[in-house]
Amino acid sequence: MKTAGSKYADMPKPLWLLAELTYACPLQCPYCSNPVDMANYTRELTTEEWFKVLREARELGATQLGFSGGEPLTRPDLEELIAEARRLGYYTNLITSGVGMTEERIKAFKEAGLDHIQVSFQASSQELNDFIAGTDAFQHKLEMARAVKRNGYPMVLCFVLHRHNEDQVEDILELAIALEADYVELATTQYYGWAMHNKEQLLPTREQVERAEAIAHRYQEKMKGKMRIFYVVPDYYEDRPKACMNGWGNVFLTIAPDGAALPCHSARQLPGVELVNVRDHSIEWIWYESPLFNMFRGYDWMKEPCRSCDEKEKDFGGCRCQAWMLTGDPRNADPVCSKSPHHQELLDEVARIEADAMNPDVPEKPLVFRNMRTSKALIGDKPERDTTTA
C-alpha cells in the first residue's frame, strides 16, 4: 500500500469513512439525520463504485469504516462490501436498525470479516419504540441484539433521545444491561434533516435533560469496566458548541448514497457548496483539493468572535450547518456558543418551545415521519440537485 505522498504530508487524513449506502429504510424515525429531500438522491453507487471508494480512502489512511444509511441491510451486496473492506484493512462497523437482519446474515457478515455491529433502538418499550419507528420492530430488534452477541461481536446499542423517550433513560440502560451491550450511546437528538423539521415536537425540556444526565452518570459509575456508556450532551442546552466532526475536512469523510462526498452528512444543504461526486473525482482530489473540503478547513474562514477566540482550536467554532440554519451564515459562530451574538435568539427559541411543550392549551403538532413519500411532498416541484457533473 502506498502512503500519503509528501505533497500532502502535513494535511489531515480522512481516518473515518462513513459509507451511507442507501437512503432506503424500513423505519420512519422522525429524528433521522438524512436530508429531508433524500428522494432526490436515489441513484445509488454500484458495488464496483463502492469498491473504488473503499480502496482510495484506505490509501489515504482511512481506518474506521461505518456502513450506514438509511438502512444498509437493504443493500444486497453488503456482504461483498464488508469482505472487500476487511481485505483492505478497515475496522468495519455496521450501523443498523436491525430491521431486515436475520441470524444467517449476521453469520455471513462475520464470515466476511465484519468487526462490530451497532443496533439502534427507538425506546425501551415496545409501544413507544414502534410508534417512533413507524413500524413493528421492537421484538425483532431484541432478537437481533441477542443474535449479535451470540455470534461474538462487540455490540453498541444506540438510543436517540428526545422529549418522548428522555424519561425512559433508566429503563433504556436496564435494557442495554439485559442485552449485554458492550457500549451504549445515549445520543441526544441533533437538529438536522428530519429532526430539524420536527424540532418543536422533539426538543426535551431542560428538566428532562438534567434528570437523564444524572441517571446516565449514575449508571456510568455503576457499570464501570463492564459496559461503557456514552452520553451525548444536547448542545442546545450548552454554552460552548460541539467540536463538530472534529473539524471540517479534518478526520471525517462521508460518502452519500448517490456518491456525493461530504465533510459531514448534512453539508449538502449549505449555501455556496460546490458538490463533488466520487463518480467524477478521486477521493484524493476530493479530500485535499476540492473547494468543498477546503471551505471551512482550518481557521482562515472564521469571522469574529471565532477568529480571535482562544478556544477555536478546541471546538472549531462549532457546527457550520447549525450556524447556517440558525443564523443564516455558515461562517458565523455556532449560536450554541454564548460568545455568539445569536446565542440569545437560540435561548429564546428553546424557551418558547419548552413553554409550548408544557402548556396544555397549545395543541401538540404531529410528528412528521421520515419516508420517501413525505420527502417527495416536501420537495414539491423543486428541481433535482444532481451532484454528478459528467
Added chain:
Amino acid sequence: MEHAFQPGQKPSIRSGFRFQWEPAQERHVLLYPEGMVKLTASAGEILKRCDGEHTVAEIVEELKQQFPGVDLEADVYKFLEVADENGWIEVR
C-alpha cells in the same frame, strides 16, 4: 481491581479490539467499535507481543534484547497496567 501484572501472566489484545500497523500513519493503532487509539512506537512494540503466548517476563526479555542497554522493565509493567485499565488487553 488489578494493580499490577505478574511475570508469568500472558496478556492478549482484548476480544473485539484489533491491533494493526497503519502505513499511512506510520504507526501501530488499536481499533475498536467506532474508535482508534494511536500508539507510540514503544506501546506498539509491547502490544505486538500481547498475543496470549508471551508471558510478561518474556515480553520484557525480548524488548531488552531488541533495545540493549535500556532499562525498560518498569515501563512495560506500567504500560500494561494502563492498557488494562483502558480495557485494551485481557489475561486469560
